[in-house]
Amino acid sequence: AQSVTQLGSHVSVSEGALVLLRCNYSSSVPPYLFWYVQYPNQGLQLLLKYTSAATLVKGINGFEAEFKKSETSFHLTKPSAHMSDAAEYFCAVRESGGYNKLIFGAGTRLAVHP
Amino acid sequence: KAGVTQTPRYLIKTRGQQVTLSCSPISGHRSVSWYQQTPGQGLQFLFEYFSETQRNKGNFPGRFSGRQFSNSRSEMNVSTLELGDSALYLCASSWTQGPNTGELFFGEGSRLTVL
Numbered sequence: 001a002q003s004v005t006q007l008g009s010h011v012s013v014s015e016g017a018l019v020l021l022r023c024n025y026s027s028s029v030p031p032y033l034f035w036y037v038q039y040p041n042q043g044l045q046l047l048l049k050y051t052s053a054a055t056l057v058k059g060i061n062g063f064e065a066e067f068k069k070s071e072t073s074f075h076l077t078k079p080s081a082h083m084s085d086a087a088e089y090f091c092a093v094r095e096s097g098g099y100n101k102l103i104f105g106a107g108t109r110l111a112v113h114p
Numbered sequence: 115k116a117g118v119t120q121t122p123r124y125l126i127k128t129r130g131q132q133v134t135l136s137c138s139p140i141s142g143h144r145s146v147s148w149y150q151q152t153p154g155q156g157l158q159f160l161f162e163y164f165s166e167t168q169r170n171k172g173n174f175p176g177r178f179s180g181r182q183f184s185n186s187r188s189e190m191n192v193s194t195l196e197l198g199d200s201a202l203y204l205c206a207s208s209w210t211q212g213p214n215t216g217e218l219f220f221g222e223g224s225r226l227t228v229l
């Protein structure tokens with residue numbers, strides 16, 4: 001069965017600092033991976049997705065993620081944090097044979113302080 | 115282009131009642147999925163509909179049901195509500211062909227409180 005593990009339920013960074021949110025997946029087949037962001041009282045917004053085309057994926061708002069098969073990781077990074085990046089971030093894997101079913105990690109809440 | 119629309123945004127029910135939530139997908143999207151989000155269990159898949167047929171279902175009791183109409187709009191119903199059903203219910207729609215297949219677009223959710 002496929003699964004996603006996000007290391008660190010809370011991450012705090014200073015404005016302008018590097019953002020690194022960790023995601024490891026488990027999958028017996030080449031995975032389709034996603035990062036979503038959720039702002040308070042809102043739904044989820046897609047940041048970026050990996051679909052085997054390129055290992056370094058660029059998304060919206062300056063975020064990017066690198067797929068590393070050897071490490072089964074798909075960590076999310078942003079070179080310089082902005083106050084508006086404060087939100088909850090979810091890593092997800094599309095279930096093999098599950099049509100559009102996504103399996104989500106537990107989420108990482110990012111706090112950005114001045 | 116209008117996004118995924120969910121109604122109502124907030125509702126309060128008491129134990130034993132039932133509730134129906136509605137979701138209008140993005141125009142052209144034929145797949146609609148539902149997720150339950152709670153602090154304890156996180157985001158859990160409920161079911162997915164495509165062309166009025168349920169094609170995938172999560173591990174929820176039969177009290178949770180859904181349907182999809184010919185215009186792709188979807189509803190989900192929870193009967194005999196329990197306190198543990200209090201959650202944010204998220205609807206997502208998606209293309210089912212082309213390069214963006216499987217990319218889910220979420221609505222803002224319906225927050226259900228069961229008293």
